[in-house]
Amino acid sequence: MKEGALAPIKNTVDTLKSGNANQxxxxxxTTMFPTITVIEEAVKRNANFIIAHEPSFYNHRDDVNLVKNxxxxxxxxxxLEKHKIAIWRFHDYxxxxxxxxxxxxxxxxxxxxxxxxxxxxxxxxxxxxxKQLVQHLKTTLGISNxxxxxxxxxxxxxxxxxxxxxxxQFQINAASSxxxxxxxxxxxxxxxxxxxxxxxxxxxGNMALIVLGHAVSEEPGMEWFVEWLQPKLPAVxxxxxxxxxxxxxx
Amino acid sequence: MKEGALAPIKNTVDTLKSGNANQxxxxxxTTMFPTITVIEEAVKRNANFIIAHEPSFYNHRDDVNLVKNxxxxxxxxxxLEKHKIAIWRFHDYxxxxxxxxxxxxxxxxxxxxxxxxxxxxxxxxxxxxxKQLVQHLKTTLGISNxxxxxxxxxxxxxxxxxxxxxxxQFQINAASSxxxxxxxxxxxxxxxxxxxxxxxxxxxGNMALIVLGHAVSEEPGMEWFVEWLQPKLPAVxxxxxxxxxxxxxx
Numbered sequence: 001m002k003e004g005a006l007a008p009i010k011n012t013v014d015t016l017k018s019g020n021a022n023q024x025x026x027x028x029x030t031t032m033f034p035t036i037t038v039i040e041e042a043v044k045r046n047a048n049f050i051i052a053h054e055p056s057f058y059n060h061r062d063d064v065n066l067v068k069n070x071x072x073x074x075x076x077x078x079x080l081e082k083h084k085i086a087i088w089r090f091h092d093y094x095x096x097x098x099x100x101x102x103x104x105x106x107x108x109x110x111x112x113x114x115x116x117x118x119x120x121x122x123x124x125x126x127x128x129x130x131k132q133l134v135q136h137l138k139t140t141l142g143i144s145n146x147x148x149x150x151x152x153x154x155x156x157x158x159x160x161x162x163x164x165x166x167x168x169q170f171q172i173n174a175a176s177s178x179x180x181x182x183x184x185x186x187x188x189x190x191x192x193x194x195x196x197x198x199x200x201x202x203x204x205g206n207m208a209l210i211v212l213g214h215a216v217s218e219e220p221g222m223e224w225f226v227e228w229l230q231p232k233l234p235a236v237x238x239x240x241x242x243x244x245x246x247x248x249x250x
Numbered sequence: 251m252k253e254g255a256l257a258p259i260k261n262t263v264d265t266l267k268s269g270n271a272n273q274x275x276x277x278x279x280t281t282m283f284p285t286i287t288v289i290e291e292a293v294k295r296n297a298n299f300i301i302a303h304e305p306s307f308y309n310h311r312d313d314v315n316l317v318k319n320x321x322x323x324x325x326x327x328x329x330l331e332k333h334k335i336a337i338w339r340f341h342d343y344x345x346x347x348x349x350x351x352x353x354x355x356x357x358x359x360x361x362x363x364x365x366x367x368x369x370x371x372x373x374x375x376x377x378x379x380x381k382q383l384v385q386h387l388k389t390t391l392g393i394s395n396x397x398x399x400x401x402x403x404x405x406x407x408x409x410x411x412x413x414x415x416x417x418x419q420f421q422i423n424a425a426s427s428x429x430x431x432x433x434x435x436x437x438x439x440x441x442x443x444x445x446x447x448x449x450x451x452x453x454x455g456n457m458a459l460i461v462l463g464h465a466v467s468e469e470p471g472m473e474w475f476v477e478w479l480q481p482k483l484p485a486v487x488x489x490x491x492x493x494x495x496x497x498x499x500x
Contacts, residue, residue, distance in 0.1 A: 033445055036452035058446040059418055067422045072450045134500050147497040165439070168309055172317045187440050189415070190464035190496070195283050196308040198496040200322045202286035211497070214440035246440070246448040247397040247461070249499070250384050 012092045017056040018077065019086025025049045028229070028236055030222045032215045033243040034087050036076065041241050043083045050087045053094060053102070053222050054214075062089070094221070105224030106163045106217070110140045122178050127157045130182065130208050137184070143216050145249040149197045150208025156181040163217040168192025175200075175207060182208040186217030216245050262342045267306040268327065269336025275299045278479070278486055280472045282465045283493040284337050286326065291491050293333045300337045303344060303352070303472050304464075312339070344471070355474030356413045356467065360390045372428050377407045380432065380458050387434070393466050395499040399447045400458025406431040413467040418442025425450075425457060432458040436467030466495050 017034075027047025031038045034052040042050055057073050059066050064073060080087065094101045099118035107116040107123065115123040128136065131152035137143060160180035162171055165187035172193055175183050188194050188211055197209040223240045230238045267284075277297025281288045284302040292300055307323050309316050314323060330337065344351045349368035357366040357373065365373040378386065381402035387393060410430035412421060415437035422443055425433050438444050438461055447459040473490045480488045 033441070033448075035445070036449050054441050055445070058422055058442050058449075060441070066419050067426055070422065070426050072426070072446060072453060072455070075453050076449060131500075145499065147499055149496055149498065152498070152500075165441070169316050172308055172320065176317055176320050176322070190437050191283070191304050191310070191415070192308050194496050195285070195305070196322060198283075199286050199308075199326060203322060203325050205322070246399055246444050248399065248402070249395065249397055250381075250402075 006093055006096050009092045009096065013055075013061055014089050014092050014094075015062075017052075017062050017087040017089060018080040019048070019084060023048065023084065023086060025086075025236055028233070028238040030090075030225050030229075030238065030240045031243050032219050032222055035243050036079065038241050038243055039076075039079055039083070039085055042085060045239065047237070047239065048083070048085050050085060051090045051222075051225070052087055053089070053091055053218055055089065056087050090225075094225070100221075101225050101228060102163050102218050102221030103161060105221035106141070106161065108224055109220035110137060112159075112161075120178075121160050121162055121174055122180055123159045123161055124157055125159060127155050130154050130156050130210075133159075133182065134210060137210065137212065141212070141216060141220060143212060144245065145247075146213060147211045148209060149194065149201065150182065150210075154181075154206060154208060156208065158182075159184055162186070163212070163221065165214055168196075172196050180207065182210060184210045184212065186212050187214040213245055213247070215243055219243070256343055256346050259342045259346065263305075263311055264339050264342050264344075265312075267302075267312050267337040267339060268330040269298070269334060271336075273298065273334060273336060275336075275486055278483070278488040280340075280475050280479075280488065280490045281493050282469050282472055285493050286329065288491050288493055289326075289329055289333070289335055292335060295489065297487070297489065298333070298335050300335060301340045301472075301475070302337055303339070303341055303468055305339065306337050340475075344475070350471075351475050351478060352413050352468050352471030353411060355471035356391070356411065358474055359470035360387060362409075362411075370428075371410050371412055371424055372430055373409045373411055374407055375409060377405050380404050380406055380460075383409075383432065384460060387460065387462065391462070391466060391470060393462060394495065395497075396463060397461045398459060399444065399451065400432065400460075404431075404456060404458060406458065408432075409434055412436070413462070413471065415464055418446075422446050430457065432460060434460045434462065436462050437464040463495055463497070465493055469493070 029042045029047045029050045033054050034050045133156050158180040160183045163186045226238050226240045279292045279297045279300045283304050284300045383406050408430040410433045413436045476488045476490045
């Protein structure tokens with residue numbers, strides 16, 4: 001909190017999802033989603049504290065009772081209990097640190113730090129075609145497939161970079177107020193941002209949309225967080241494990 | 251209401267989004283999203299009443315003030331006003347008719363009516379591989395690209411068919427209670443249903459997920475709705491215009 005110059009956030013989702021606050025920490029793993037693979041890998045590395053950006057139990061507030069008889073969730077809890085793994089979500093505070101851990105980490109991984117400003121989602125990069133921009137993001141962020149709305153040959157210079165699922169209102173507001181050449185989102189609701197961009201273009205506008213995928217769009221932030229945190233906790237080994245893209249594209 | 255044996259739905263989103271209830275109807279268009287293209291095509295066909303399954307103004311309740319200075323929305327309203335086009339959303343009632351207009355239309359288009367039951371989302375089809383199932387859905391529903399989680403070679407027989415964006419709680423509950431071989435969704439939140447299926451499989455489970463895309467997953471329902479509605483309104487020409495997939499996959 002002090003390091004990040006943060007004030008307490010009411011109703012934050014950044015709570016312990018398993019384990020307890022008094023257990024001695026043997027090692028720290030940072031990740032996007034604390035999947036079964038990430039948990040098993042943490043056990044192998046003798047790290048009992050996972051810092052995850054996103055939910056553990058398949059809903060925003062990690063309500064374990066949202067779906068009745070959820071055996072997947074029950075078995076995940078058993079696995080966590082068996083190995084005494086604590087998971088802490090680091091979401092609201094993560095985005096409140098200045099600069100935002102996620103957007104800074106993504107800009108860094110995309111080799112855009114010279115164009116990054118903590119106070120704005122907009123980066124003005126040397127002009128490239130949308131096709132070139134897609135290729136650059138795929139290569140630097142390690143993304144195999146993504147979706148766009150736009151003309152692959154159009155020029156892009158002003159990028160609004162919004163990793164994760166910021167929500168339709170936030171995304172459309174950024175598009176509407178910043179007027180970037182391209183909006184780069186992690187995840188969108190198709191009936192919100194995607195349809196807004198489709199209509200914008202049908203009305204003669206030129207803004208494009210790139211949808212990177214949620215996990216892969218924010219993972220570089222949790223990777224960068226290792227370097228941010230390690231100097232502050234030199235006695236504990238901190239490692240990043242990428243939870244990765246869950247989809248096969250067909 | 252009477253034809254569908256429906257009771258009034260409180261706080262329904264099924265309201266007039268433009269035009270007024272007293273204007274004479276010159277023709278009816280059904281669609282998923284009333285995009286600028288769909289509106290312009292309606293004008294060409296001299297049809298001034300669009301029945302759309304999904305929002306007109308990029309948010310669930312079609313709040314025109316959600317985003318300040320939304321010039322895309324302002325220009326869409328101008329276009330609707332210029333041509334006196336009425337848009338009515340047909341969402342909540344559409345899913346309340348028995349059988350559900352959307353799921354029936356999709357099952358019909360997928361050539362699955364022999365396996366369709368109005369009271370359940372589960373269809374038991376002749377056994378196919380996941381890869382074959384994907385190909386069948388692409389061909390019958392006219393889908394060019396989609397995302398899956400699963401092994402393309404695994405066998406599928408019990409399909410839970412949930413077109414549209416039913417929400418994580420609903421989708422996970424269907425998966426958890428029905429235990430299908432494959433969950434076929436229109437749109438998912440990646441931190442909900444996708445992560446649930448990823449963990450289920452990492453724990454040794456075999457259920458697969460197919461994500462069709464929102465618009466293309468429900469469009470066959472609005473196409474079928476023409477046949478449902480036309481005999482009830484023989485004096486008015488009713489036509490379907492597909493709003494189509496908004497994305498380019500790269």
